[in-house]
Amino acid sequence: MTEIGVIGAGVMGCGITSAFMNNGYHVYLIEKDKEKYKDIEARIKQNNVLFRFNKKDIKPGKYEFVESIEELASCSFIIEAVSEKMDEKESVYKALSAIKNQEQIIISNTSCVPITKLGEIYGAAEKVVGIHFMNPVVLIDAVEVIRGKGTSEDTLEKVKALISDIKKEYFIVNDCAGFVSNRISHLYMNEAAHLFEEGIADARSIDGVFKKCYGHKSGPLETADIIGIDVVADSLDILYENYKQDKFKCAQILRKMVLEGKLGRKSGQGFYKY
Numbered sequence: 001m002t003e004i005g006v007i008g009a010g011v012m013g014c015g016i017t018s019a020f021m022n023n024g025y026h027v028y029l030i031e032k033d034k035e036k037y038k039d040i041e042a043r044i045k046q047n048n049v050l051f052r053f054n055k056k057d058i059k060p061g062k063y064e065f066v067e068s069i070e071e072l073a074s075c076s077f078i079i080e081a082v083s084e085k086m087d088e089k090e091s092v093y094k095a096l097s098a099i100k101n102q103e104q105i106i107i108s109n110t111s112c113v114p115i116t117k118l119g120e121i122y123g124a125a126e127k128v129v130g131i132h133f134m135n136p137v138v139l140i141d142a143v144e145v146i147r148g149k150g151t152s153e154d155t156l157e158k159v160k161a162l163i164s165d166i167k168k169e170y171f172i173v174n175d176c177a178g179f180v181s182n183r184i185s186h187l188y189m190n191e192a193a194h195l196f197e198e199g200i201a202d203a204r205s206i207d208g209v210f211k212k213c214y215g216h217k218s219g220p221l222e223t224a225d226i227i228g229i230d231v232v233a234d235s236l237d238i239l240y241e242n243y244k245q246d247k248f249k250c251a252q253i254l255r256k257m258v259l260e261g262k263l264g265r266k267s268g269q270g271f272y273k274y
Contacts, residue, residue, distance in 0.1 A: 001026045001061060005072035007092055008081035009040045011228065011266055012109055015137030016079055017063050018047035022138075023166040024059035028066045028075060037065060051138040057167065069095045077162060079131070080118075081109040084234035089113060093121040100124055105155055107131050111231065112178045112186075112238040115148035125150025129159050131170075132181060135226055142169040144181050177242035178235070185223070186236055186248070192220035193251035196271065203271040221271040225264035229257045 004020050006013050009031040017027045031040060044063065052058060069092070072078050078096065082088050089110070096106055106128045108118050119125030130146030143163060147156060156172070163170045173180050192206050201209075207219020224232050233254045240248040257263070257270065264270030 002077075003028065003075045005066075005069075005075035005078040006030065006081060007069065007072075007078065008083075008109075009036070010081065010083070011043075012133060012135060012137065013081040014040060014043045015047055015135060016081055016109065016133055018044055018051055019133070019137050019166055019168075021061040021063045022048060022051045022055070022058050023061065025061045025166075027061065027063035028072055029063050030067065030069065030072070031065055032067050034065075040065075047136070047138050050136065054139060055167075070099055073099045073101075075104065077105050077107055077159075079107045079109060084111055084113065084231060084238060086113065086238075089118065090121055093118055097121070097123045100127070105129065105158055107159065109133055111182050111227075112235040112242075114177050114242070115146045115175045116150065119148045119150045126152035127155055129155050130175070130179070131159065131163065132179060134181075141167065142171065144179055145170045145172045146175055146179050147172060148175045178239050182235060183239065185220075186232065186239060189220045189224045189232055190236055190248070190251050190254070193224070193253050196221065197251060197253040224254075225270035225272055225274075227264065228266055229254055229263045229270050233258055 001024065003026045005028045006017050007030045009029055013029065017029050021027050031037065080092055082092055104127065106122060108115060108130045109132065110130060115128060115130040119128035122128050125148060128148055129151045132144035132146065134140040145159060160170060178186065195201055195206055196203060203221045207222050210216045210219040233250050236248055236250040261267055262269045265274050268274050
């Protein structure tokens with residue numbers, strides 16, 4: 001059974017764990033705080049129900065908690081899914097560098113941080129690549145693969161095979177902050193937040209225009225709630241830091257919601273109540 005390490009047991013880390021364990025992988029999930037185990041287990045169980053309801057081909061695997069990066073030394077692939085805080089990512093990649101070997105591939109699920117920058121911190125850029133899984137991971141059957149400037153063809157080929165093995169389609173893009181998906185999506189989520197803040201329309205009307213007029217499955221404010229308002233705000237900060245363009249300045253309503261703990265679905269309230 002191929003071993004996968006997942007660093008970060010938030011919404012995305014749990015979704016990634018479910019996607020791999022239901023395709024026959026043994027997942028080692030890092031979470032140091034044992035008091036969070038029960039909530040994480042409940043989230044993974046919910047993901048598994050969704051996966052098994054929507055998929056026909058299931059190959060049972062398993063997951064287990066571990067407490068340190070050192071315990072991932074035997075994993076063929078390690079997926080980093082920590083927050084979009086650069087200091088946290090830097091700490092993770094320095095720790096990964098201490099256990100690196102020539103066979104191991106490091107995958108980042110970052111929303112916006114350039115893969116090239118993470119490769120430089122790791123110290124073996126050829127082994128670092130991005131896979132931008134979409135939320136909810138168990139339902140969306142496509143990913144964005146980001147090739148850093150130093151990512152080798154061998155790493156890319158192995159990651160393409162990995163994604164195919166969990167039955168997802170992939171789109172390969174070159175590296176930049178936000179990549180393709182979030183350079184576009186965060187602009188419309190941010191602008192939708194401005195419209196909401198200015199009182200131009202309520203959340204349902206803003207999202208309704210996107211869904212009924214443009215045929216989108218989810219509106220921009222619904223999408224922000226799914227991703228997490230805090231993650232959207234952090235990602236916009238990264239985009240602004242990299243491009244210095246006013247269009248990426250985070251809407252004040254998003255910052256206010258983060259301070260109030262209105263983070264979207266995961267907290268029970270965002271632009272909508274859950």
